[in-house]
Amino acid sequence: EAQVTQNPRYLITVTGKKLTVTCSQNMNHEYMSWYRQDPGLGLRQIYYSMNVEVTDKGDVPEGYKVSRKEKRNFPLILESPSPNQTSLYFCASRVGGVYTGELFFGEGSRLTVL
Amino acid sequence: KQEVTQIPAALSVPEGENLVLNCSFTDSAIYNLQWFRQDPGKGLTSLLLIQSSQREQTSGRLNASLDKSSGRSTLYIAASQPGDSATYLCAVIITQGGSEKLVFGKGTKLTVNP
Numbered sequence: 001e002a003q004v005t006q007n008p009r010y011l012i013t014v015t016g017k018k019l020t021v022t023c024s025q026n027m028n029h030e031y032m033s034w035y036r037q038d039p040g041l042g043l044r045q046i047y048y049s050m051n052v053e054v055t056d057k058g059d060v061p062e063g064y065k066v067s068r069k070e071k072r073n074f075p076l077i078l079e080s081p082s083p084n085q086t087s088l089y090f091c092a093s094r095v096g097g098v099y100t101g102e103l104f105f106g107e108g109s110r111l112t113v114l
Numbered sequence: 115k116q117e118v119t120q121i122p123a124a125l126s127v128p129e130g131e132n133l134v135l136n137c138s139f140t141d142s143a144i145y146n147l148q149w150f151r152q153d154p155g156k157g158l159t160s161l162l163l164i165q166s167s168q169r170e171q172t173s174g175r176l177n178a179s180l181d182k183s184s185g186r187s188t189l190y191i192a193a194s195q196p197g198d199s200a201t202y203l204c205a206v207i208i209t210q211g212g213s214e215k216l217v218f219g220k221g222t223k224l225t226v227n228p
Contacts, residue, residue, distance in 0.1 A: 041220075101163075
């Protein structure tokens with residue numbers, strides 16, 4: 001089954017404790033991206049990757065890091081989480097090519113930073 | 115700056131009714147537009163993708179149209195069912211500063227009453 005898998009789905013952590021949210025897709029997609037969804041603000045793009053070793057900032061990259069060492073994986077790293085990073089996070093992927101292709105989303109990771 | 119607006123924010127209809135959801139965007143220079151549905155606590159499910167050169171796409175009871183010149187897209191749902199209850203989001207793909215960017219509307223929450 002074609003899917004985008006995120007882990008963990010739920011996480012409660014404390015300020016400053018580094019964490020990684022993993023994202024993996026089994027569709028051989030070149031493009032992958034991360035979003036956060038907050039009430040009243042909607043979905044905002046954090047980072048995206050057009051292919052292995054190619055990443056770029058989205059609208060709200062501050063406080064986040066990403067890496068794309070393999071095609072299937074695109075982890076989101078919070079080096080020193082803060083309460084304002086409490087949010088619902090989504091990973092998505094699509095086929096490569098410029099601006100084309102249907103986006104497929106993971107189920108989301110709900111993160112709470114105390 | 116591209117802005118995507120979805121009106122109304124919420125809509126309640128009786129089962130069986132045909133309905134239209136609206137999405138408007140401020141800059142007609144888009145590459146494609148995608149409609150999604152989101153169920154509570156879940157990820158986004160792609161419904162329809164319309165390339166900038168297309169006028170409409172159909173899938174089952176759903177029909178999405180795109181008018182770039184007026185900055186509008188509509189999602190038509192025929193013979194609505196309680197299972198259609200969800201939040202519907204539209205998103206446009208644009209370029210900004212040489213980077214690809216996905217801009218989402220804040221969604222329309224649809225309730226279909228039995």
